[in-house]
Structure formats: C-alpha cells, structure tokens
Amino acid sequence: MFFEYDPVIYSRILTALTLGFHVIFATLGVGIPLMIAIAEWMGIKRNDPHYTLMARRWARGFVVLVAIGVVTGTAIGLQLSLLWPNFMQAAGHTIGLPMFMEVFAFFFEAIFLGIYLYTWDRFKSKMKHFLLIIPVVIGATSSAFFITTVNSFMNAPQGFNLVDGVLTDVSPLAAMFNPATPTKMSHVIITCYLTAAFVLGAIAAFHILKGNKHVYHKKALHLTMVTGAIFAIATAVIGDFSGKYLHEYQPEKLAAAEWHFETETEAPLILGGFLTDDGEIKYALKIPYALSILAGGSADTEVIGLNEFPEEELPPLFVHYLFDLMVFIGMYLAAVSMLYVFINRFTKWNAFSRPLLWSVIAGGPLAMLAIQSGWFFAEIGRQPWIINQVMTTAEAATTSQHVDVMLVIFAILYIILGATCITVLRRMFNKKPIEHELEERGISHTTEPIAK
Amino acid sequence: MSYEVVGITVLWLFLYGYLIVASVDFGAGFFSYYTKRTNKNHIIHNIIQRYLSPVWEVTNVFLVFFFIGIVGFFPSTAYYYGTALLIPGSIAIILLAVRGSYYAFATYGAKESKLYNFLYGATGLLIPASLTTVLTISEGGYITQENGNVQLLYGELFGSLYSWGVVVLAVVSVLFISASFLTYYASRANDEGALNLLRKYALTWSFPSIAMGIIVFSLLNKRNPEHYQNMIDIWWVFGLSFIAFAIATYLIYKRRNYGTAFIMVMIQYFTAFFGYGAAHLPYLLYPYLTIYDGFTNESMALALIIAFIAGLLLLVPSLFLLMKLFLFDADYVKGKK
Numbered sequence: 211m212f213f214e215y216d217p218v219i220y221s222r223i224l225t226a227l228t229l230g231f232h233v234i235f236a237t238l239g240v241g242i243p244l245m246i247a248i249a250e251w252m253g254i255k256r257n258d259p260h261y262t263l264m265a266r267r268w269a270r271g272f273v274v275l276v277a278i279g280v281v282t283g284t285a286i287g288l289q290l291s292l293l294w295p296n297f298m299q300a301a302g303h304t305i306g307l308p309m310f311m312e313v314f315a316f317f318f319e320a321i322f323l324g325i326y327l328y329t330w331d332r333f334k335s336k337m338k339h340f341l342l343i344i345p346v347v348i349g350a351t352s353s354a355f356f357i358t359t360v361n362s363f364m365n366a367p368q369g370f371n372l373v374d375g376v377l378t379d380v381s382p383l384a385a386m387f388n389p390a391t392p393t394k395m396s397h398v399i400i401t402c403y404l405t406a407a408f409v410l411g412a413i414a415a416f417h418i419l420k421g422n423k424h425v426y427h428k429k430a431l432h433l434t435m436v437t438g439a440i441f442a443i444a445t446a447v448i449g450d451f452s453g454k455y456l457h458e459y460q461p462e463k464l465a466a467a468e469w470h471f472e473t474e475t476e477a478p479l480i481l482g483g484f485l486t487d488d489g490e491i492k493y494a495l496k497i498p499y500a501l502s503i504l505a506g507g508s509a510d511t512e513v514i515g516l517n518e519f520p521e522e523e524l525p526p527l528f529v530h531y532l533f534d535l536m537v538f539i540g541m542y543l544a545a546v547s548m549l550y551v552f553i554n555r556f557t558k559w560n561a562f563s564r565p566l567l568w569s570v571i572a573g574g575p576l577a578m579l580a581i582q583s584g585w586f587f588a589e590i591g592r593q594p595w596i597i598n599q600v601m602t603t604a605e606a607a608t609t610s611q612h613v614d615v616m617l618v619i620f621a622i623l624y625i626i627l628g629a630t631c632i633t634v635l636r637r638m639f640n641k642k643p644i645e646h647e648l649e650e651r652g653i654s655h656t657t658e659p660i661a662k
Numbered sequence: 663m664s665y666e667v668v669g670i671t672v673l674w675l676f677l678y679g680y681l682i683v684a685s686v687d688f689g690a691g692f693f694s695y696y697t698k699r700t701n702k703n704h705i706i707h708n709i710i711q712r713y714l715s716p717v718w719e720v721t722n723v724f725l726v727f728f729f730i731g732i733v734g735f736f737p738s739t740a741y742y743y744g745t746a747l748l749i750p751g752s753i754a755i756i757l758l759a760v761r762g763s764y765y766a767f768a769t770y771g772a773k774e775s776k777l778y779n780f781l782y783g784a785t786g787l788l789i790p791a792s793l794t795t796v797l798t799i800s801e802g803g804y805i806t807q808e809n810g811n812v813q814l815l816y817g818e819l820f821g822s823l824y825s826w827g828v829v830v831l832a833v834v835s836v837l838f839i840s841a842s843f844l845t846y847y848a849s850r851a852n853d854e855g856a857l858n859l860l861r862k863y864a865l866t867w868s869f870p871s872i873a874m875g876i877i878v879f880s881l882l883n884k885r886n887p888e889h890y891q892n893m894i895d896i897w898w899v900f901g902l903s904f905i906a907f908a909i910a911t912y913l914i915y916k917r918r919n920y921g922t923a924f925i926m927v928m929i930q931y932f933t934a935f936f937g938y939g940a941a942h943l944p945y946l947l948y949p950y951l952t953i954y955d956g957f958t959n960e961s962m963a964l965a966l967i968i969a970f971i972a973g974l975l976l977l978v979p980s981l982f983l984l985m986k987l988f989l990f991d992a993d994y995v996k997g998k999k
C-alpha cells in the first residue's frame with residue numbers, strides 16, 4: 211500500500227481512525243443526555259411545553275447518535291484485543307476493573323434509555339418520566355469516567371510492580387485512581403457537556419438565522435448558551451489544573467506541546483507559530499512567564515525542557531499545533547457563550563444578531579474539532595509509550611498480517627455510517643419541523659418574550 | 663470454588679445471556695426481512711418492532727460484557743485469541759456495526775428502505791456464523807504458535823467439517839430460539855395472525871436445531887476426543903437438554919403454554935451450553951491455555967468479583983423494570999401504550 215507493511219503503524223492508524231470516529235458519538239453521547247435532562251426539567255418547572263418538546267426532539271436525534279456510538283464502541287472494545295494483544299494482556303492484569311465497570315455503566319444506561327424513549331406518554335406524572343433520564347445521565351457520565359481512568363493509567367501507570375517483565379503486587383484501585391485520573395476525567399466529562407451544548411446551540415442558531423421566528427428556537431439557544439457558558443468556564447479552570455498535572459508527572463508532554471527546549475524558570479508560553487526543520491520557532495506569540503504560571507502557579511516555577519529527555523523517548527513535536535487548536539477553540543467557545551449571556555441579560559441589545567448567531571453556528575463544529583485535536587494531542591503526546599515508561603506502542607501491537615486490509619475496510623465502513631447518519635438526521639428533522647410537531651401535540655403557538 | 667471457576671462461570675453466564683437475547687434479535691431481523699420478501703410482513707411487523715425497539719441496545723451489552731470480562735479475568739486470552747482472530751473478529755465487528763446502526767436508522771429515522779432491511783436481515787445470520795469461530799478454534803488444531811507468533815490456519819478452519827457444523831448449528835438455533843420466543847410474545851399480544859406464522863417457523867426450525875446439535879456432538883469426537891469424552895461423562899446433562907427440547911416442541915405443536923415452551927427452550931440451551939463449557943474445562947484454548955495459567959492476579963480477581971456482585975445489584979432490578987414495562991405488560995405488548 212502506501213508504505214512497507216508494518217503492523218504497528220497500521221494498527222496505530224486503524225485505532226486512531228476508530229477512536230476518532232467513535233469519539234464524535236461518544237462525546238455527544240455523554241453530553242446530550244444532560245442537556246435533555248435539563249430541558250425536560252425546565253419544561254416541568256416552568257410548565258412550558260416548549261422545553262418538554264425540546265427534550266423530546268433532542269432525545270429522538272440522540273438515539274441515532276447513540277446507535278453509532280454503541281456499535282463503534284463495541285468495535286474499539288474488540289479492536290483493542292485484536293490490534294494490541296500484548297497491551298490488553300498487561301491491561302487485563304491492572305485495569306480490568308474499570309473496563310469491567312464501564313460495561314456496567316453502559317448496561318445501566320442502555321436499559322434506562324430504552325425505557326425513557328418508550329414511556330413518554332405512559333406515565334401520568336411527568337416527574338416519573340423525568341426520573342428515568344437520570345440513570346441515563348449517570349450511566350453515560352460514569353462510562354466516560356471509568357474509561358478515562360483506563361486512559362489515565364496509560365499516562366500515569368501505578369498500582370503494580372514490574373519484576374523482570376512480570377506484573378506483581380497489583381492494586382486495582384491504585385491503578386484506577388492514578389495521578390492523571392482527576393484532571394483527565396473532569397476535563398473529558400466537562401468538555402463533553404460543553405460540546406453537546408454548542409452542537410445543540412448551533413442547530414437552534416441555524417434555525418433562527420434562516421429566519422425562523424419561533425420562540426422555541428430562541429429558548430433552545432438560550433438554554434444551550436447559558437449552560438455552555440458555565441461549562442466553558444469550568445473547562446478553563448480544569449484546563450489549568452491539567453497543565454499543573456502535566457508539569458509534575460509528564461513534563462515531556464507539556465514541553466512538546468509548548469516547544470519548550472531548555473529547562474528554565476520564567477518560561478514563556480508559545481502561541482501559534484511553526485517550527486522550522488532546524489528547530490527554530492517562527493511567527494509565534496510569546497507570552498512571558500505564562501508557561502511557568504500554567505505549570506506551577508508562579509513565574510519562578512522551573513519548567514523542564516525537551517533537551518532533558520533522550521530523543522527516542524520524545525513525542526513528535528507537531529502536537530503543539532493540536533494543543534493550540536484545542537486551547538484556542540476552548541477560549542472561543544467561552545467568549546461566544548459568555549458574550550451571548552452578557553448581551554441577553556445585561557444589555558438592551560439584540561442577542562440574536564447575525565454575527566453572534568454565526569459565531570454560535572461555527573461553535574458547534576469547532577467544539578467537535580477541539581475534542582478531536584485534544585484527544586490526538588493527548589494520545590500522540592505520550593508516544594512512544596502505550597503505557598508510559600512501561601510498554602512501548604511497538605511492543606504492544608499485534609504481529610498479525612492483514613491489518614492494512616482491515617484498515618481499508620473499516621475506513622469504508624465509517625464513511626458509509628457517517629454519511630447515512632447525516633442523511634437520516636436531516637430527514638428526521640426536516641420531515642417534522644417544530645411548527646408541525648407543536649400543532650400535532652396541540653401546543654399553542656405562543657410568542658411570549660423569552661424569559662430572562 | 664476457586665476464583666478461576668467463579669470467573670469462567672460468570673463469563674459463561676453472560677455468554678449464555680447473549681446467546682438467548684441475541685438469537686431473538688438476530689432471528690427477528692431475519693424473519694422481518696424474509697416476510698417482507700414474501701409479502702407477509704404486515705402480519706408480524708408490529709410484534710417484532712414492539713419487542714426489539716426498547717431492548718436492542720441491551721442485547722449488545724451482553725457481548726461487550728463477555729469480551730471485556732474475559733480480558734479482565736483471563737488476560738492471556740487477549741494475547742492468543744486477539745492475535746489469531748484479527749480477520750474473523752473484524753468481520754464480526756463490521757457486521758455488528760452495520761446491523762446496529764441500520765436498525766436504528768430504519769426504526770427511528772428513515773422511511774422504509776429495502777436496503778436497510780436487507781442489511782438488517784442478512785447480518786442477523788452472518789454474525790452468529792462469524793462469532794462461532796471463537797468456539798470452534800477453542801477446540802484446538804486451528805491455530806499454531808511458532809516463535810511466539812500466533813496464527814490462525816484458515817485452510818484448516820474452512821476445510822473442516824466440524825467448523826461448518828458449528829456454523830449451521832448456530833444459524834438454525836438462532837432461528838429456533840427466536841421463533842419460539844416471538845411465538846410466545848405474539849400469544850401475549852393475542853395476535854392470532856402473527857402467532858400462527860411464528861409458530862410455524864418455530865416448528866420448522868425445531869428439528870434442524872436438535873439434529874445439528876447431535877451431529878456437531880459426534881463430529882467433536884474426531885476433533886477433540888478429550889473434550890468429547892468429558893461430554894460423554896456428563897451425558898445426563900445433554901439428556902436433560904433433549905427432554906427440555908421435546909417438551910418445548912410438544913407444547914408449541916399442541917398450541918399450549920407458549921411461555922413454558924420458551925422457558926424449556928432456554929433450559930435446553932442452558933444445559934447444552936453449560937455441559938459443553940464444563941466439559942471443555944480446564945482449557946480456554948486447547949491445548950495452549952487453561953483457566954489456571956491464563957488467570958489474572960488475585961487482587962484483580964477479587965476486585966472483579968466484588969464489582970460483578972455490585973453491578974448485578976444494580977442491573978437485576980433495572981432489567982426487571984425493563985421486562986415489566988415491555989415484556990410482561992400486556993397493554994404494551996398489544997400496542998395500547
């Protein structure tokens with residue numbers, strides 16, 4: 211094919227492809243249930259059928275996304291054993307527990323999602339139906355939690371001793387609650403919420419921009435932007451903690467993200483720019499002291515540079531671009547959502563102006579892009595290790611032939627699934643615009659001003 | 663019981679759970695497609711949709727549970743099976759992916775589509791066939807290990823009568839289990855038309871399923887005499903299985919007690935499946951891997967068992983609620999809710 215057959219490279223590409231595709235649906239799968247729950251709750255509290263319908267419509271689209279999330283999640287679960295048999299052998303000994311618990315969480319979610327979707331008109335009490343979404347939210351978020359602890363372990367392995375290549379004295383809880391766990395899992399979960407809020411917000415903004423004056427869309431935009439602003443602020447705070455974690459436990463990853471070569475105090479933060487072949491940084495914006503402050507909270511923190519590490523243990527330096535992209539988009543999302551809330555709440559200006567709507571629409575896909583670049587940064591940033599300082603990626607890969615053929619087949623599969631998913635979602639909502647559905651359910655077309 | 667035996671029993675239980683719920687699901691997909699082709703779909707369409715829609719996702723979890731659980735309890739299986747099964751495993755993943763997502767597309771989103779329906783029906787029979795590869799190669803003789811390099815012998819796999827026997831057994835069992843469950847479900851709904859058609863399917867597939875069971879049993883003698891001998895030693899388990907089968911078909915034939923009939927089908931497969939599994943012990947992969955040398959460390963085993971018990975405390979009431987709402991609620995089944 212493109213280059214000489216090497217199962218390690220093909221396994222890496224195939225895993226990246228599957229995870230990259232899965233994470234789109236997994237992120238929304240964790241975030242959207244919370245948004246549905248909030249909307250349904252608002253519907254009950256304010257006795258406003260628009261919010262209830264919002265929950266209903268979001269739930270309908272959500273099922274299609276969940277379906278792909280489930281099947282691609284099954285795919286990656288099996289692929290781990292197929293492509294990384296040596297890793298899974300080691301992982302089974304150390305992090306079998308969170309993997310096992312992740313399946314329980316998934317099980318729990320699956321059961322209640324099935325019930326939730328088919329009981330909309332079944333109970334007299336609306337509260338009863340609302341309670342059914344709670345286990346879905348808990349299940350979705352705790353699957354994210356458990357599986358992220360597995361990934362954290364790969365970054366900061368602990369809870370075992372390695373004697374002549376054999377794992378002994380395993381402590382499953384210590385392995386699960388490793389130093390990377392707190393920052394990683396909170397970052398993953400909060401950005402799932404943030405992304406879901408922006409994706410749903412982008413849809414609402416799109417309808418308003420198209421000239422749909424219905425108050426339903428304004429309510430949807432309002433709900434998503436207010437929650438989005440909260441999640442964005444939380445993301446920034448957790449992002450700061452993540453920087454401090456990296457400084458302490460994975461300095462080479464932080465240094466690679468920041469192109470930080472010399473160990474020094476008062477280290478500057480490098481924004482943008484590019485790295486020439488002879489290691490010179492050009493066109494970058496240097497913020498003095500910022501890296502030291504990010505890493506340790508004060509300008510005199512000494513930040514370890516890349517030169518301290520043997521070259522073969524360094525991750526590729528292009529991770530800087532991924533890191534920057536993630537951070538920029540995060541700040542953009544925070545700015546847009548806070549601006550919306552500010553204008554809407556504290557000023558007499560129109561919060562539904564075209565430029566602001568366009569910015570929200572752009573926020574949806576950008577948030578997804580940030581998720582992708584964040585994950586690619588996190589994963590590529592720990593190369594060459596699959597388990598940091600314990601097992602290299604090359605040692606873990608399968609020796610099997612034919613990974614290249616599988617790569618092609620899976621690529622085709624994901625293209626087809628992705629394309630059908632878009633078609634199905636579009637058809638689903640175009641066929642039933644909000645006005646029709648309101649009429650169908652006998653909800654009046656009130657145009658009362660949006661509650662502030 | 664040692665941790666090893668607890669571990670394998672838990673996993674085997676979940677695999678059995680998957681065998682039942684997935685069979686109903688796969689068979690339903692096939693029947694749905696088949697009746698569309700023969701213009702009888704209107705008869706059973708509602709029954710199938712009403713059952714499957716709330717539970718299809720749960721079905722999938724049983725499988726994930728098994729393959730994550732086996733890596734947790736027996737990490738060495740990842741090494742042997744993972745390396746050997748790249749192609750059959752990937753094919754199974756692709757079929758599962760196509761099936762799951764197109765089910766959702768067809769049910770929740772798109773208008774009626776012949777293509778979606780075909781994919782959904784066809785994969786229902788191909789998935790069991792591809793998944794049985796695991797059981798087949800566990801008998802030994804299908805993989806080699808040289809210089810630490812595990813390889814699956816495709817010529818041996820595709821050329822052996824035993825492996826084809828297992829595939830046919832899986833497919834006919836899927837159709838039998840599914841039809842007997844749906845017969846019961848249709849009777850709950852008082853849907854005479856669906857009941858008659860599904861009952862006919864159940865009876866049609868009953869004989870091939872038991873016949874294939876016996877054929878595969880005897881083919882095993884050649885494949886793995888040790889395993890065969892162990893199965894002969896506990897012949898009474900398979901005797902029970904046969905009796906359960908006989909009662910099930912008799913009841914369906916006599917148009918009586920469809921619920922009991924389905925429970926008998928479950929017992930038939932439970933005894934056969936556990937008899938097969940127990941006789942296979944201590945091997946996970948003959949002759950390379952036993953449950954003892956592939957087992958995880960003690961603290962992980964204990965943690966997994968505790969997690970398993972805690973998980974069950976959460977799952978059993980939830981599953982019960984699901985069944986109460988969608989399986990045993992007569993109004994729902996009849997389509998009134």
